[in-house]
Amino acid sequence: MTTPEGPSQIRVICVTYNPGSELDDLARSLVAATALPIDLVLVDNGSAGQYPETVAARHGGRVLRAGENLGYGRAANLGAMGGDEPWLLVVNPDIVWKPGALDVLLAAAERHPRAGALGPALLNPDGSVYPSARELPSLTQGVGHALFARLWPHNPWTRSYQARQESATSTERYAGWLSGACLLLRREAFEQVGGFDATYFMFFEDVDLGERLGAAGWQNLYVPAAEAVHVGGTSWRDKPARMISAHHASARHYLHHRYDRWFEWPVRVAITIGLGLRERIELRAAR
Structure with a gap:
């Protein structure tokens, strides 16, 4: 959406498939996660009912109905098309952002201009840290x-x-790849490598993307000062x-x-x- 503060700087792309109330929790948390205007795009892979439209209307977003289950990466690519926002945030419906966390990621991106992908610390519901920044094996x-x-x-x-992975979970560092559950992408880098590989239906598209970004000279940066809670597996x-x-x-x-x-x-x-x-x-x- 475009707000009184100006055109959106961040396109938030959330791939949905029969989501529940966690989708509304995600949208609510985004309001406090950044001071910048965002464009919330829900790419729906075939949900029954109109719940994605209800959430989009409530939070000023929009829904792209894929017409079929495209898989995660292909649907995320669809959500990224046709925009000029410098930042793309690909996020699962079951993520809840901590206040200011997205702005922390953006500040890190300013310090690291070759960071093509940035990931926050992903917390499990019990507060433990999920190892979301990993090396290529x-x-x-x-x-x-x-x-x-x-x-x-x-x-x-x-x-x-x-x-x-566990040796540096609290330190800002480069990684081989970052979890696609919550991933801030520099549009320039994402488009340079052709986005997600659509031949992956679900899983490993984030590993593949991190590897290709690295091969193209971009960096995958883990920023643990930014935090988000990942409920996990709701669909x-x-x-x-x-x-x-x-x-x-x-x-x-x-x-x-x-x-x-x-x-x-x-x-x-x-x-x-x-x-x-x-x-x-x-x-x-x-x-």
């Missing part, structure tokens, strides 16, 4: 963590990968099987793409077999 860490994290939580590859709680399958499909897609050289075919075979086994075990447990 090495071959052994990436494959070991992907295959065994759920089945063998304390495996050495996952322990090594997570230790790198999927009643349908965990779909979430499990989507997560494994995206993990397979990302790792196959990352290790795509001809001599890495044994890695791809191991990934396919291992993720397939893990998916079957998790689906059985979710019944």
Whole structure:
């Protein structure tokens, strides 16, 4: 929206799919998160009913009905199109901002002009910090963590990968990638790399984006002084099987793409077999 303070500087893009009251909580928290005018865009992936329109009308936003479930990254790309705001905020419906937190992110962006993506500290409802700023995993860490994290939580590859994240959770720092649940993007950087890769339906599109931003010379900056609470998983709680399958499909897609050289075919075979086994075990447990 354009407010009396002037044209919007930030386009807030929220992808929705049958959201509940948490969407209204997000919109309310944005009012106190920044002093700048924003353009709130809800990209709806096929919700039943008119609740997104109700929230948009209440908070001066607008709804883009995708007409089908496009997936997260493709829908976010749609929400970013056709604007000239210098900043894009891609945010899940189940995020609640702390007062002033978005302005803290913007101030960090001014200090770091090569920061293409910035992420706040994401707090769990109990106040603990979710590790939302991570490094790109090495071959052994990436494959070991992907295959065994759920089945063998304390495996050495996952322990090594997570230790790198937990060592600096309270320090402003650069990361390999930032959680797409709450991500401030410099439009220039986002458009330079072509936005999210639409071949990811859900999950891993943020890992892929962080990697491509880094390859293009931009930085992914974690700013723990900015805080937001992430309720987590509200669109999927009643349908965990779909979430499990989507997560494994995206993990397979990302790792196959990352290790795509001809001599890495044994890695791809191991990934396919291992993720397939893990998916079957998790689906059985979710019944």
